[in-house]
Amino acid sequence: MFVKVCGLSTPDSVRAAVDAGAHAVGFVLTPSPRQVSAEQARALLAEVPVEVAAVGVFRHESIAEAAELAEEAGLSWIQLHGERTPQEVDALQERGFSVIRAVRMDDPDRVFADWGEELLLVDASIPGSGESWDYASVRERGLDSRRWLLAGGLDAGNVASAAEAAQAWGVDVSSGVESSRGVKDLGKIRAFVAAALGE
Numbered sequence: 001m002f003v004k005v006c007g008l009s010t011p012d013s014v015r016a017a018v019d020a021g022a023h024a025v026g027f028v029l030t031p032s033p034r035q036v037s038a039e040q041a042r043a044l045l046a047e048v049p050v051e052v053a054a055v056g057v058f059r060h061e062s063i064a065e066a067a068e069l070a071e072e073a074g075l076s077w078i079q080l081h082g083e084r085t086p087q088e089v090d091a092l093q094e095r096g097f098s099v100i101r102a103v104r105m106d107d108p109d110r111v112f113a114d115w116g117e118e119l120l121l122v123d124a125s126i127p128g129s130g131e132s133w134d135y136a137s138v139r140e141r142g143l144d145s146r147r148w149l150l151a152g153g154l155d156a157g158n159v160a161s162a163a164e165a166a167q168a169w170g171v172d173v174s175s176g177v178e179s180s181r182g183v184k185d186l187g188k189i190r191a192f193v194a195a196a197l198g199e
């Protein structure tokens with residue numbers, strides 16, 4: 001099970017995720033209670049070993065803005081929310097980025113098609129809201145042979161059953177490892193990663 005922990009903004013939360021065994025960590029560079037600047041993300045990157053994917057999360061930004069900010073931060077992965085096109089994914093890959101393309105669980109089937117992104121992320125309607133949804137319903141989308149992450153309302157208590165219900169390749173979390181909005185809880189991060197990894 002691939003595990004990503006998102007919305008990290010302090011060195012100790014990055015270390016907690018990495019030490020627990022997360023495969024990816026996310027830095028939100030778009031307006032959010034978890035937003036960090038490119039400069040802050042660059043400093044946090046010092047805590048991330050090369051084998052762990054460091055991801056910049058973008059929602060309202062153009063492709064050019066996202067690429068510029070990610071380059072400034074030194075991030076090689078971009079997570080792209082919002083209405084996007086296959087050409088935008090191509091443009092980021094041509095610029096050297098690996099792409100996580102976020103779709104909403106209620107998007108039409110065509111949005112779930114394979115656009116060549118490295119990972120698809122299937123999230124609730126409002127990203128980062130902690131809103132859970134009917135995880136089993138994603139099985140109708142035909143993602144069996146794809147590399148994709150389940151997100152939205154996950155926490156240490158439900159991640160194993162949610163991943164099983166959805167037959168997820170990987171999982172992503174933000175709200176479920178916080179003590180209050182935007183404030184990560186190190187114990188919850190460790191418990192989430194352990195539960196996702198079946199430890």
Ligand SMILES: O=C(O)c1ccccc1N[C@@H]1O[C@H](COP(=O)(O)O)[C@@H](O)[C@H]1O
Binds near residue numbers: 128130153154173
């Ligand atoms: O976490 C945010 O604030 C955020 C803002 C804008 C786009 C994506 C964001 N986070 C993503 O949302 C899900 C986590 O949702 P939840 O809080 O666990 O329910 C995950 O994919 C984050 O990468």
